[in-house]
Amino acid sequence: MTSIVTNASAISALSTLRSISSNMETTQAHISTGLKVGSAKDNAAYWSIATTMKSDDRALSSVQDALGLAAAKTDTAYNGLDTTIDIVSTIKAKLTAAREPGADKDKINKELTELKNQIISTAQSSSFSGENWLFNASGATATAKTMVGSFTRSSTGVSIGTITFDATKSVIVDKNNAANGALTKNVAGKDGSGGTGTFFLVNASSATSASGNEVTISSGTTDAQVEQMVSAVDTMLQGLTDVASTLGAVNSRIDTQNGFVKDLRDTITKGVGRLVDADMNEESTKLKALQTQQQLGIQALSIANSSADSVLSLFR
Numbered sequence: 001m002t003s004i005v006t007n008a009s010a011i012s013a014l015s016t017l018r019s020i021s022s023n024m025e026t027t028q029a030h031i032s033t034g035l036k037v038g039s040a041k042d043n044a045a046y047w048s049i050a051t052t053m054k055s056d057d058r059a060l061s062s063v064q065d066a067l068g069l070a071a072a073k074t075d076t077a078y079n080g081l082d083t084t085i086d087i088v089s090t091i092k093a094k095l096t097a098a099r100e101p102g103a104d105k106d107k108i109n110k111e112l113t114e115l116k117n118q119i120i121s122t123a124q125s126s127s128f129s130g131e132n133w134l135f136n137a138s139g140a141t142a143t144a145k146t147m148v149g150s151f152t153r154s155s156t157g158v159s160i161g162t163i164t165f166d167a168t169k170s171v172i173v174d175k176n177n178a179a180n181g182a183l184t185k186n187v188a189g190k191d192g193s194g195g196t197g198t199f200f201l202v203n204a205s206s207a208t209s210a211s212g213n214e215v216t217i218s219s220g221t222t223d224a225q226v227e228q229m230v231s232a233v234d235t236m237l238q239g240l241t242d243v244a245s246t247l248g249a250v251n252s253r254i255d256t257q258n259g260f261v262k263d264l265r266d267t268i269t270k271g272v273g274r275l276v277d278a279d280m281n282e283e284s285t286k287l288k289a290l291q292t293q294q295q296l297g298i299q300a301l302s303i304a305n306s307s308a309d310s311v312l313s314l315f316r
Contacts, residue, residue: 007307010301034280035276057268063160066148068258074251075128077134080122081134081244084122084172087118088233091201095112105217108217112217182236184200186199186200187200195224197229215233
C-alpha cells in the first residue's frame with residue numbers, strides 16, 4: 001500500500017541513519033580521546049577497575065618519591081659513616097706509630113686533635129632534609145627512623161609498608177648523653193700484659209659526659225696506655241663498620257624497592273591501557289566504514305522521500 005501520510009521506507013531509512021550517526025559519534029569520541037572506555041557507561045566493570053588502578057598508581061608515585069627521599073637520607077648517613085671510618089682508621093694508625101720507641105707523642109697528639117675535630121665536623125655535616133643520623137644535639141635520645149617503602153592492595157583493603165633503620169646505633173657524637181654516641185661513650189681497651197683502661201675518642205662536651213679517659217697522648221703516656229687506646233679505638237672501629245654494613249643493606253633494599261615500584265607502575269599502566277585504550281587502527285577502519293554507510297543512508301532516505309512524488313502522476 002502506498003500512503004502519503006506514513007512513509008515506511010523513509011522511517012526505516014531515517015532510523016538506520018540515526019544508528020549510523022550514533023556509532024560515528026562513539027567512534028569519533030574513541031579517536032579524539034584515545035579511549036574505548038572513557039566513562040562508566042562505556043563499560044562499567046572495566047571503568048571501575050581502571051579507575052581503581054589509576055588511583056593506586058598515584059599512590060605508588062608518592063611511594064616512589066618517598067623512597068627517593070629515603071635513599072638520599074641513607075646515602076648521606078652512609079657517606080658520613082664511611083668518612084668517619086677512614087678517619088678512625090687513621091687515628092688507629094697514628095696511635096700505633098706512637099707506640100714506637102722515640103716517637104714524638106706530643107706532635108702525634110696534635111694530629112689526633114685535628115682528626116677528632118674532623119670527625120665532629122663530618123658528623124654535623126651529615127644532614128639531609130633536617131635529619132642527622134650521626135650527630136645528636138637535641139635534648140632527646142635518637143630514635144628509629146621509619147621510611148615509606150610500599151603500597152599494597154589486597155582483598156581486605158590497602159596497606160602502607162615501611163622500612164625502618166635504628167638510628168640509635170648510628171649516632172657517633174651525642175651532645176646530650178655521651179653514652180649514646182659510638183665515639184663519645186666509654187669503651188674498654190687492654191694491653192698485651194692484660195691491663196685494661198676505659199676510653200672515649202671524641203669529647204663533645206655532652207650534657208652527660210663519659211667517665212673514662214679521652215684518647216689523647218703526651219710524652220708521659222706509657223706504652224701500655226697507648227696499647228689500651230689502640231685496643232679501644234679498634235673496638236670503636238668495629239662498631240662503626242657494623243653500623244655502616246647495616247645502613248648499606250638498608251640502602252640496597254631501598255634501591256631494590258625503588259626499582260620494583262618503577263616496574264610495577266609500568267605494569268599497571270600497561271594493564272589499564274589494555275582495558276580502556278582504543279585500538280586506533282581498528283577505530284580508523286570503523287570510522288571509514290561508518291562514513292560510507294552514512295552516505296548510503298542519506299541516499300536511501302532521499303530515495304524514500306522522493307517516492308511520494310510519483311503518486312502525483314496518478315492524478316494528472
